[in-house]
């Protein structure tokens with residue numbers, strides 16, 4: 001089997017590594033000249049760590065990253081409301097791990113470059129995809145400006161891992177991407193500032209109707225991610241101009257620009273959206289190409305990596321002759337259901353919890369924070385919380401036929 005993966009972002013690279021382990025050859029096509037460097041994901045939940053372990057990259061991720069300890073909700077004065085000690089489940093081999101996306105991308109790329117079954121083509125912008133009964137193809141614009149030409153790549157399947165503006169999804173469904181866009185933009189900043197000095201934990205969610213934010217340590221050398229909300233009317237220039245006042249007002253110690261070292265300021269519109277289907281013929285969608293959610297709670301790439309883990313199991317089953325193509329319908333059905341039943345409601349509540357809740361009554365009125373509070377007194381409730389970290393997982397190997405009931409490999 002030969003699979004064309006559109007997009008060499010984290011989901012595409014992990015999918016390629018998983019397929020290589022199943023002896024499946026992949027060609028990755030990416031419009032950029034190298035991996036994306038923007039400040040986005042950093043926290044990967046145990047369900048995603050499971051997939052990275054299968055892809056053979058966990059040791060290197062742990063070498064460069066770290067396992068965070070406590071998660072705390074606070075009011076805007078920085079006072080604790082309630083929290084989850086050792087939220088990462090550090091006793092588990094699948095403990096939540098932190099590594100900024102650009103550093104994760106480097107680790108994944110190094111592993112892919114060592115795999116002879118993986119070929120990566122940069123500067124290769126896919127403009128359309130198609131499939132028939134026997135094959136799938138992608139048409140891409142390649143080459144430098146003024147020398148651009150079109151090339152066609154053929155394989156058995158196309159996997160669209162080309163992110164939020166996916167051209168694969170647009171080819172299949174046009175602008176149809178049902179869901180909603182929040183009336184807020186999130187400003188993701190990376191900053192050196194000693195939050196520990198003010199008693200902050202590794203992950204902090206600050207509940208406030210105006211100055212809500214997340215502050216989390218993202219590297220071993222003390223870089224922090226501060227993501228806060230801004231009015232959607234503000235342009236990038238206004239966002240950059242407002243940032244010092246925003247920091248001074250909301251961060252502990254009320255710092256002035258000389259008190260911290262700011263590395264990045266990245267504005268993002270935030271969405272809850274899911275494609276109508278993750279399979280059309282021989283074309284599949286995964287991760288941000290298939291679904292989006294706001295970043296509070298870190299379910300975006302975590303959900304995407306769980307998708308590609310499942311998709312790899314389906315394709316591996318077909319390659320081994322223990323599953324037929326109908327397993328891809330299961331992939332579509334189950335992964336969409338997980339987004340609708342878990343990722344969308346949980347990530348939406350995470351955002352509303354920080355931005356539209358009264359911090360004074362949060363542990364009484366907010367069902368989740370009530371549970372977090374109870375978990376500090378009742379181990380059974382804590383066990384439930386820990387188990388919920390795996391709620392988006394699904395074992396697609398259960399649909400593989402037993403050895404006595406093998407189906408003929410079709411490809």
Ligand SMILES: Cc1cc2nc3c(=O)[nH]c(=O)nc-3n(C[C@H](O)[C@H](O)[C@H](O)COP(=O)(O)OP(=O)(O)OC[C@H]3O[C@@H](n4cnc5c(N)ncnc54)[C@H](O)[C@@H]3O)c2cc1C
Nearest residue numbers: 007009011031040041042043126163287288298300301302
């Ligand atoms: C501020 C912020 C914080 C976040 N924090 C977290 C977090 O802590 N944990 C978490 O799990 N998630 C988090 N997320 C979400 C996470 O960053 C995304 O879910 C993740 O990056 C999606 O990965 P992807 O591989 O699907 O897409 P992308 O990372 O967007 O990669 C897509 C790739 O496809 C390529 N491409 C695009 N179009 C084409 C084309 N036409 N042809 C060829 N190639 C193409 C691009 O160049 C890119 O390399 C966060 C997001 C934001 C904005």
